[in-house]
Amino acid sequence: MVKAVKPKKAAKSGAISGATRKRIAEEMQKFPQKRGALLEALHLVQEELGCIAPETARELAEIFEMRAVEVMEVVSFYNMFHAAPQGRHHVHVCTNLPCSLRGGRSLLRRLEEHLGIRAGETTPDGRITLGREECLGACAYAPMLRIGDTYHENLGVELAKKLLDSLE
Amino acid sequence: MGLKVPHTTNYLTEHFGDDGFVSLKGYEAQGGYEAARKALTRMQPEKLIELVKDSGLQGRGGAGFPTGLKWSFMPKDEDRPRFLVCNADESEPGSFKDRILLERGPHQLIEGILIAAWAVGAEKTFLYIRGEYSEPARVMQQAIAEAGESGYLGQGAMGTNFSHEVVLVRGGGAYICGEETGLLESLEGKKGQPRKKPPYPAEFGAFGMPTTVNNVETFCHVPHIVRRGAEWFRGIGTEKSPGTTIFGVSGHVVRPGLYELPLGTSLEQIVFGHAGGVPGGREIKGVIPGGMSMPILPAAELDVPMANESLRERQTMLGTGGIMVMDDTTCMVRVGCVIAHFFRDESCGQCTQCREGTGWMEKILNRIERGAGEEGDLEILLDVSAKMEGATICAFADAAAWPIQGLLRHFRDDFEMHLRHHRCPFHEGFRL
Ligand SMILES: Cc1cc2nc3c(=O)[nH]c(=O)nc-3n(C[C@H](O)[C@H](O)[C@H](O)COP(=O)(O)O)c2cc1C
Ligand code: SF4
Ligand code: FES
Numbered sequence: 001m002v003k004a005v006k007p008k009k010a011a012k013s014g015a016i017s018g019a020t021r022k023r024i025a026e027e028m029q030k031f032p033q034k035r036g037a038l039l040e041a042l043h044l045v046q047e048e049l050g051c052i053a054p055e056t057a058r059e060l061a062e063i064f065e066m067r068a069v070e071v072m073e074v075v076s077f078y079n080m081f082h083a084a085p086q087g088r089h090h091v092h093v094c095t096n097l098p099c100s101l102r103g104g105r106s107l108l109r110r111l112e113e114h115l116g117i118r119a120g121e122t123t124p125d126g127r128i129t130l131g132r133e134e135c136l137g138a139c140a141y142a143p144m145l146r147i148g149d150t151y152h153e154n155l156g157v158e159l160a161k162k163l164l165d166s167l168e
Numbered sequence: 169m170g171l172k173v174p175h176t177t178n179y180l181t182e183h184f185g186d187d188g189f190v191s192l193k194g195y196e197a198q199g200g201y202e203a204a205r206k207a208l209t210r211m212q213p214e215k216l217i218e219l220v221k222d223s224g225l226q227g228r229g230g231a232g233f234p235t236g237l238k239w240s241f242m243p244k245d246e247d248r249p250r251f252l253v254c255n256a257d258e259s260e261p262g263s264f265k266d267r268i269l270l271e272r273g274p275h276q277l278i279e280g281i282l283i284a285a286w287a288v289g290a291e292k293t294f295l296y297i298r299g300e301y302s303e304p305a306r307v308m309q310q311a312i313a314e315a316g317e318s319g320y321l322g323q324g325a326m327g328t329n330f331s332h333e334v335v336l337v338r339g340g341g342a343y344i345c346g347e348e349t350g351l352l353e354s355l356e357g358k359k360g361q362p363r364k365k366p367p368y369p370a371e372f373g374a375f376g377m378p379t380t381v382n383n384v385e386t387f388c389h390v391p392h393i394v395r396r397g398a399e400w401f402r403g404i405g406t407e408k409s410p411g412t413t414i415f416g417v418s419g420h421v422v423r424p425g426l427y428e429l430p431l432g433t434s435l436e437q438i439v440f441g442h443a444g445g446v447p448g449g450r451e452i453k454g455v456i457p458g459g460m461s462m463p464i465l466p467a468a469e470l471d472v473p474m475a476n477e478s479l480r481e482r483q484t485m486l487g488t489g490g491i492m493v494m495d496d497t498t499c500m501v502r503v504g505c506v507i508a509h510f511f512r513d514e515s516c517g518q519c520t521q522c523r524e525g526t527g528w529m530e531k532i533l534n535r536i537e538r539g540a541g542e543e544g545d546l547e548i549l550l551d552v553s554a555k556m557e558g559a560t561i562c563a564f565a566d567a568a569a570w571p572i573q574g575l576l577r578h579f580r581d582d583f584e585m586h587l588r589h590h591r592c593p594f595h596e597g598f599r600l
């Protein structure tokens with residue numbers, strides 16, 4: 001299984017690093033078929049490179065011995081993977097029903113005004129991508145948003161704005 | 169996370185206020201892993217399956233399938249590798265109980281998994297956790313490592329010749345991967361599109377091998393049943409739905425949060441007694457009792473005991489126990505729009521009825537909400553939703569149709585007012 005992971009000669013910019021390739025190889029060992037590690041590999045690669053661009057998908061396809069188009073199909077099926085670069089910070093506001101009952105939608109609207117962009121867009125300086133999100137399992141602590149990996153719960157509008165302003 | 173400790177039986181969450189409980193030491197101090205030791209060293213797998221059958225435990229992932237019976241479906245006398253899957257994809261809007269079970273009681277879950285693995289003869293568990301749950305994943309990863317170092321997992325668990333390994337898998341953010349065969353596809357590194365059944369997972373599951381899929385909470389009940397017996401378990405809850413569950417209360421209540429209570433506790437008791445009722449002296453308009461896929465109940469029906477048998481009589485279901493409370497300022501057409509949008513967005517697109525039906529429902533509801541609804545729209549809505557039921561590869565289409573049917577059943581007035589006045593009559597106190 002590991003032999004499929006041929007480290008490239010020189011890591012060009014935007015290429016999957018040797019360290020990540022090694023971790024992917026380790027993940028593959030955990031599954032009866034190496035493709036089981038694909039989602040984890042996508043997470044790892046996106047954490048490293050910021051997105052799964054078509055050329056990255058081609059690299060992954062080589063590692064997993066699949067076709068690049070299959071990798072891209074998987075990327076586009078899941079909400080968390082992106083084929084194009086995003087802002088430095090991803091801010092996801094939950095607008096599903098329970099959060100909306102406690103102000104989730106108005107929080108999103110106020111943050112759109114604050115940042116001058118609509119949900120789904122990135123600020124011109126590339127600082128923040130604002131997104132609307134489906135239920136994140138924090139319904140009792142609404143309104144809430146997620147920045148990268150971190151949940152921020154029971155947020156007032158002013159507090160949320162401050163939080164966004166503090167992002168580099 | 170603000171867990172409220174309930175006043176009655178709460179064996180699952182009893183120690184969740186104690187930070188030490190997350191560690192192996194803290195868990196052992198409360199008798200942790202004794203049930204697994206008992207099961208692995210003194211109980212034959214068949215005996216264990218009988219015990220779980222006798223307990224009457226029903227799956228807590230939404231469908232309420234009897235757990236012991238599901239375990240008994242695993243093929244006997246076969247030497248293919250077998251797997252267990254722990255469904256920690258929790259994405260049903262209104263549900264957030266699995267998150268706390270993962271974050272606050274990781275070893276309780278691992279112990280439940282280990283016992284189940286012994287019962288069905290599984291060598292490996294894939295713990296499939298939704299990608300957004302970074303903190304629960306971190307806690308679980310650490311607990312899995314600890315359990316491995318202490319000889320609970322891995323080669324020769326607890327001095328027996330049984331070996332079990334738990335592999336954590338992060339999802340990619342797709343609601344449909346909570347459906348068990350969508351999950352299996354995702355686990356194999358594919359798009360999470362549900363499989364046609366049969367074959368069922370017990371025959372053809374993860375990587376084509378015999379597999380049992382259970383929800384996080386389902387596993388967590390198991391050590392308690394092994395430790396205290398089937399009779400003890402049946403003494404809690406109702407005759408047909410024994411045990412407790414963790415209700416998640418959200419929406420217009422004073423104290424939203426998680427409440428572990430016996431099944432059969434009345435919805436009224438949960439909403440008023442535990443969650444403190446509606447703030448601001450307002451009245452309740454409707455309550456969704458079991459996560460967003462389940463039909464709503466009007467205020468007049470809050471006396472219903474929260475168990476599947478009694479909820480079915482009211483044309484709804486317990487689902488995942490996610491209770492959403494809506495006060496009298498809530499526009500039920502708007503609620504329908506939010507629900508329909510979610511299902512349209514998350515349909516995996518394999519079945520025409522589901523792909524097209526969810527789109528139609530959203531379009532018609534949005535048009536009614538905007539005041540541009542037309543005569544006959546409600547009939548079309550009901551017709552589309554009826555065609556989605558029972559006609560697709562997975563139950564997602566039913567889950568999309570039911571809540572809209574429920575809104576029309578109980579709040580048809582709201583819809584007709586929109587049609588009559590060509591606008592939403594709920595601007596005052598409009599909170600959606
Ligand atoms: C659309 C859909 C989404 C589902 N999402 C989940 C989920 O997030 N978590 C879960 O445990 N079960 C979910 N289920 C139920 C699973 O298919 C399966 O019945 C369950 O994991 C079995 O576990 P249990 O018997 O312990 O309840 C979902 C079902 C459907 C149809
Ligand atoms: S019912 Fe919907 S979600 Fe389920 S398989 Fe068909 S299209 Fe996909
Ligand atoms: S609805 Fe927002 S976290 Fe559940």
